[in-house]
Amino acid sequence: MKLYCDPLSTSSRPVMMLVSDFDLDIEIIHVDLFGNQNQAPEFLAINPLGTVPVLVDGDFTLTESTAILKYLAFKLDLPVYPKALAAQIRVDEATARFGTTFHGYHCLYGTYPQMLQQLAWMADTTKAEMAQVGSYGSQRYLGVLDRQLASHGPFVCGPEVTIADYVGLALVTLADFIAFDFAPYPSVQGWIARMQKRKGWEAEYAGFTGMVAAARSAVADSAA
Ligand SMILES: N[C@@H](CCC(=O)N[C@@H](CS)C(=O)NCC(=O)O)C(=O)O
Numbered sequence: 001m002k003l004y005c006d007p008l009s010t011s012s013r014p015v016m017m018l019v020s021d022f023d024l025d026i027e028i029i030h031v032d033l034f035g036n037q038n039q040a041p042e043f044l045a046i047n048p049l050g051t052v053p054v055l056v057d058g059d060f061t062l063t064e065s066t067a068i069l070k071y072l073a074f075k076l077d078l079p080v081y082p083k084a085l086a087a088q089i090r091v092d093e094a095t096a097r098f099g100t101t102f103h104g105y106h107c108l109y110g111t112y113p114q115m116l117q118q119l120a121w122m123a124d125t126t127k128a129e130m131a132q133v134g135s136y137g138s139q140r141y142l143g144v145l146d147r148q149l150a151s152h153g154p155f156v157c158g159p160e161v162t163i164a165d166y167v168g169l170a171l172v173t174l175a176d177f178i179a180f181d182f183a184p185y186p187s188v189q190g191w192i193a194r195m196q197k198r199k200g201w202e203a204e205y206a207g208f209t210g211m212v213a214a215a216r217s218a219v220a221d222s223a224a
Contacts, residue, residue, distance in 0.1 A: 016053075099171075110178070
């Protein structure tokens with residue numbers, strides 16, 4: 001199998017971390033988004049949307065991170081996607097929540113407008129209003145996640161790591177770019193720390209944490 005991905009892509013990191021955590025025998029092909037390699041004709045022939053991650057298994061191609069995670073879990077019999085109906089749907093529920101509403105508030109509204117150079121053209125008032133909507137949603141969803149982790153943790157769907165944790169971790173920690181304050185959510189903080197102890201964090205999040213550090217020092221420099 002081949003995985004086309006970029007560690008600087010929030011959708012790639014969950015899959016890359018899973019591959020690393022379980023030492024999966026998958027060929028990793030780096031598609032440099034900043035270098036526009038995703039727009040190369042050869043890559044568009046694989047995924048016409050030009051997005052990563054993409055998994056290619058023979059003549060079977062998948063272009064959505066959560067579908068890839070589920071496929072790998074089934075195909076390689078990984079313990080990250082329960083087989084029992086209720087447990088499996090619980091993981092689907094948490095994964096969908098992260099990927100839809102939470103992603104909208106926390107990432108699209110709350111984080112990207114403040115971090116992406118590509119959105120520098122937005123008016124400051126627009127950015128401020130989006131940040132306000134994002135902050136409302138982050139508080140609401142992280143508050144519930146915090147209580148769930150406290151009562152039914154230590155992972156998002158209970159005692160074991162599931163694909164919901166991989167997806168959630170990439171989205172929740174994206175806000176490190178804007179120095180998001182997780183202090184009001186101690187169980188979320190504990191969960192992040194728990195996930196960061198896994199092998200795949202160090203291996204696959206290094207590029208991300210490097211970019212966060214660079215972004216923060218740029219902000220500190222401009223404030224000085
Ligand atoms: N829903 C997709 C999103 C894929 C996606 O939009 N990936 C971004 C990186 S996080 C990308 O490749 N963007 C490049 C582009 O849109 O040109 C998934 O979860 O796999």
